[in-house]
Structures are given as structure tokens and as C-alpha cells.
Amino acid sequence: MNVLITGSEGFIGSHLAEALVRKGHNVKALVLYNSFNSWGWLEQIDKNILKNIEVITGDVRDEYLIRKIIKKRIDVVINLAALIGIPYSYRASKSYLDTNVYGLLNILNACKDFGIKKIIHTSTSEVYGTPKIIPITESHPVSGQSPYAASKIAADQLALSYEKSFNLPVTVLRPFNTFGPRQSARAIIPTIITQILRSNTLKLGSLFPTRDLTYVEDTVAGFINSINNKKNIGEIINIGSGFEISIKKLSEIISKLMNKKIIIKSHKERIRPKNSEVKRLLASTKKAKKIINWKPKYSGKKGFEHGLKKTIHWFSKKENLKFYxxxxxxx
Ligand SMILES: NC(=O)c1ccc[n+]([C@@H]2O[C@H](COP(=O)([O-])OP(=O)(O)OC[C@H]3O[C@@H](n4cnc5c(N)ncnc54)[C@H](O)[C@@H]3O)[C@@H](O)[C@H]2O)c1
Incomplete structure (x- = not known):
């Protein structure tokens, strides 16, 4: 398959690009244009893999450029390009709509006009807001508790509307919090690990929300299983570990795995507005099993700790930390 990945230089995108090349796909990687000519995390992947990736710089907000890229022999488009930070979305919400919604619109229109075989759009568990029922199935109502989540709700609906209106073969993959090597240092697990490497006192936001944390290898497998599948067209599919943990407990486990005694402090400037914080997230992955034959390999407490150890190992290397x-x- 000729696969175009947007957001390919990011955390999940770089792992996905590597995995797709290993599976024998032809990968075109859209990297956000920048004056440093940086290809982000793609620059850190195995050189033998990178030489098989066609890197294109651009911007999903540019309709003309996106049409030009998608016109050229693409079978599958995987849209990972997005602004993803929740706190930054409080300050720069328009840019979230421009990238996450209008960027997707450009992709969908080009896919429609050039007969693309499959479009996998990436959603997020944040769209559920604080859940009413646990575990969260795909039929759980959505509630935008941050501009980021709201932009993703709009994007998901737009993607699904193109399937309903134009028979566009769209599927919406909805990862819960993903973690692993190369994740942004703004995310919770890299924040905890890198603070523990530096000091004995952890400065975090709210300690009581819980999350379903999925190891990146599992998330990538969810994308791969979604490519050659017809049952997932017009469907939303959760990707999660099915294991729930609070931020406090998570900090304790990481400090234990890193062999360091820590003091955990909740800092006011890191706490999100009360009604914006999503209090719990725990995925039901029954639909993923049924439709795309996917289940997490890193499941339960044991699987989670296995993923954590790999992540700690990666973040503990000085050569990796230089990017943060x-x-x-x-x-
Ligand atoms: N990491 C998670 O826990 C998680 C959980 C659920 C969903 N997601 C979704 O997965 C996707 C990838 O997230 P990630 O964690 O790898 O984040 P990331 O920030 O590492 O990757 C996003 C990529 O999109 C690119 N991008 C931003 N604006 C762009 C534009 N205008 N044009 C082209 N590219 C642009 C960025 O340069 C970046 O490389 C996002 O859609 C995110 O919403 C992530």
C-alpha cells in the first residue's frame, strides 16, 4: 500500500512510519514545514528505515498543497497531524480549529476527489469528557471540556459525515492516552520521569484524575489493523489498555521503578480549570477486538509496567533528553 501519514514526525507518527515500512508499505511522510528543515522524530529512527520513507514538508492547512500530495498514487491516508496540548488550547484555540478541523477538511476533500481507498482519522479519548459510564464504549456521549477536545469532536464528526454524505471510506480511531519513547515532555509520563531524573520533588497538576495509558506499540498496532479492513468504515474505534490508574499512583509506580524516593506536590499553575479537567478515562476495547481484531499486548498492571520500564529506559539516556x-x- 502507498500510505500517506500526516503528523509523521511526531510521537505516534514516527513509530507508525517505522512500523509501516517494516511491514513493506510505501510510506510518504508529511512533516510540518519549518525553517530549520527539521524532520522531528523521523530524524531519530533507524537510517535504513528512513531511507525508505519519502518525506514531504508541508502543512495540512494548505488546501492546494494537500491536494497535490494526495493526488499522487496514495492508497491510504492516516491523519495524525494535530495540535494536541490541552493547556495551549486554552490560549491558542483558533490554531487548533485551523489545524485539527480545517486541516482535516482539506484532507477529506482531496481524498474524495482522488478516490482514496482508506482514510484513518485520529481522534482522542478526551472527546468523552468526564465519563458518565465506565468503561467507556464508543457510544458514550461526547463532551468538549477543552478547546482541544472540542476541535477533535468537530473533526471526528466531519470525518464521519464524509462517509455518510459521499461514501468516503473513513474510519475514526480513538486512542486513549498513549505513552512511550519520543512522547512530548508536556505529557504526564515524560513529565514525571524527567522530573525524577532531576530531583526528589515532583511538581504536578491534579493528582486524582485517572487515565487509561496505552503503550505506543499497541496504539501503532491499532492503526496497522485498521488499514486493510472494511468493517471499520464509518465506525469509531477505541484504542486503550483497559487499565486505569491515578496520576498519584502512576507517580509512585514510576518512582519505584526508578528506585528513587519522591515527594509529590500538586502545583496551582499546573492545575486545569475545574470543569475542564477530565476526571476519569478507561476504555472499553470490545469493539476494537471485534472489528479490527486488536487487543493490547501491554495490558493490565503487568503490561503497563513493562511499557513504563521501556519508556524510563529511553528517557534515561542523555542523548535522547537533549531534544527536551x-x-x-x-x-
Ligand atoms: N499522544 C497521545 O496520548 C494521544 C492520545 C489520543 C490521541 N492522540 C492523537 O494522535 C495524533 C498524534 O499525536 P502525538 O501524540 O503523536 O502528537 P505530536 O504532537 O507528537 O504529533 C502531532 C504532529 O502533527 C504535526 N502538525 C501540527 N500542525 C500541523 C500542520 N498544520 N500541518 C502538518 N502537520 C502538523 C506536528 O508537527 C506533530 O509532529 C494527534 O492527532 C493526537 O490528537 C494522541
Missing amino acids: KTNIFND
């Missing part, structure tokens, strides 16, 4: 500004707290 771990001493600076910003949104």
Missing part, C-alpha cells in the same frame, strides 16, 4: 527542555515548565 525538561527544566522549563510551559504549556
Whole structure:
């Protein structure tokens, strides 16, 4: 398959690009244009893999450019390009709509005009808001508790509307919090690990929300299983580990795995507005099993800790940390 990945230089995108090349697909990787000519995390992948990836710089917000890219021998488009930070979405919400919604619109229109065989759009568990029922199935109502979540709800609906209106072969994959090597230092697990590497005191936001944390290898497998599948067209599919843990407990487990005694403090400037914080997330993955034959390999507490150990190992290497500004707290 000729697969175009947008957001390919990011955390999940770079792992997915590697995995798809290993599976024998031809990967075109859209990287957000920047004046440093940086290909983000793609620059850190195995050189023998990278040489098989066609890197294209661009921007999903550019309708003309997206049409030009999708016109050229693409079978599958996987849309991962997005602005993803929740705190930054409080400050820069318009840019979230521009990228996450209008960027997707450009992709969908081009896919419609050029007969693309499959479009996999990436949603997020944040769209559920604080759940009314646990575990969260795909039929759970959505509630935008941040501009980020709201932009993703709009994008998901837009993607599904193109299936209903134009028979476009769209599927919406909805990962719960994913973690692993190369994740943004703004995310919770890299934040905890890098703070523990530096000090004995952890400065975090709210300690009581729970999350379903999925190891990146599992998330990538969810995308791969979604490519050659017809049953998932017009469907939303959760990708999660089915294991729920609070931020406090998570910090304790990481400190134990890193052999360091820590003091955990909740800092006001890191706490999200009360009604914006999603209090719990726990995925039901029954539909993923049924439709795309996917289940997490890193499941339960044991699987989770296995993923954590790999992540800690990666973040503990100085050569990897040089890509992060771990001493600076910003949104
Ligand atoms: N990481 C998670 O826990 C998680 C959970 C659920 C869903 N998701 C979704 O998965 C996708 C990938 O997330 P990630 O964690 O890899 O984040 P990431 O920030 O590492 O990757 C997003 C990529 O999109 C690119 N991008 C941003 N604006 C762009 C534009 N205008 N044009 C082209 N590219 C642009 C960025 O450069 C970046 O490489 C996102 O859609 C996100 O919403 C992530």
C-alpha cells in the first residue's frame, strides 16, 4: 500500500512510519514545514528505515498543497497531524480549529476527489469528557471540556459525515492516552520521569484524575489493523489498555521503578480549570477486538509496567533528553 501519514514526525507518527515500512508499505511522510528543515522524530529512527520513507514538508492547512500530495498514487491516508496540548488550547484555540478541523477538511476533500481507498482519522479519548459510564464504549456521549477536545469532536464528526454524505471510506480511531519513547515532555509520563531524573520533588497538576495509558506499540498496532479492513468504515474505534490508574499512583509506580524516593506536590499553575479537567478515562476495547481484531499486548498492571520500564529506559539516556527542555515548565 502507498500510505500517506500526516503528523509523521511526531510521537505516534514516527513509530507508525517505522512500523509501516517494516511491514513493506510505501510510506510518504508529511512533516510540518519549518525553517530549520527539521524532520522531528523521523530524524531519530533507524537510517535504513528512513531511507525508505519519502518525506514531504508541508502543512495540512494548505488546501492546494494537500491536494497535490494526495493526488499522487496514495492508497491510504492516516491523519495524525494535530495540535494536541490541552493547556495551549486554552490560549491558542483558533490554531487548533485551523489545524485539527480545517486541516482535516482539506484532507477529506482531496481524498474524495482522488478516490482514496482508506482514510484513518485520529481522534482522542478526551472527546468523552468526564465519563458518565465506565468503561467507556464508543457510544458514550461526547463532551468538549477543552478547546482541544472540542476541535477533535468537530473533526471526528466531519470525518464521519464524509462517509455518510459521499461514501468516503473513513474510519475514526480513538486512542486513549498513549505513552512511550519520543512522547512530548508536556505529557504526564515524560513529565514525571524527567522530573525524577532531576530531583526528589515532583511538581504536578491534579493528582486524582485517572487515565487509561496505552503503550505506543499497541496504539501503532491499532492503526496497522485498521488499514486493510472494511468493517471499520464509518465506525469509531477505541484504542486503550483497559487499565486505569491515578496520576498519584502512576507517580509512585514510576518512582519505584526508578528506585528513587519522591515527594509529590500538586502545583496551582499546573492545575486545569475545574470543569475542564477530565476526571476519569478507561476504555472499553470490545469493539476494537471485534472489528479490527486488536487487543493490547501491554495490558493490565503487568503490561503497563513493562511499557513504563521501556519508556524510563529511553528517557534515561542523555542523548535522547537533549531534544527536551525538561527544566522549563510551559504549556
Ligand atoms: N499522544 C497521545 O496520548 C494521544 C492520545 C489520543 C490521541 N492522540 C492523537 O494522535 C495524533 C498524534 O499525536 P502525538 O501524540 O503523536 O502528537 P505530536 O504532537 O507528537 O504529533 C502531532 C504532529 O502533527 C504535526 N502538525 C501540527 N500542525 C500541523 C500542520 N498544520 N500541518 C502538518 N502537520 C502538523 C506536528 O508537527 C506533530 O509532529 C494527534 O492527532 C493526537 O490528537 C494522541
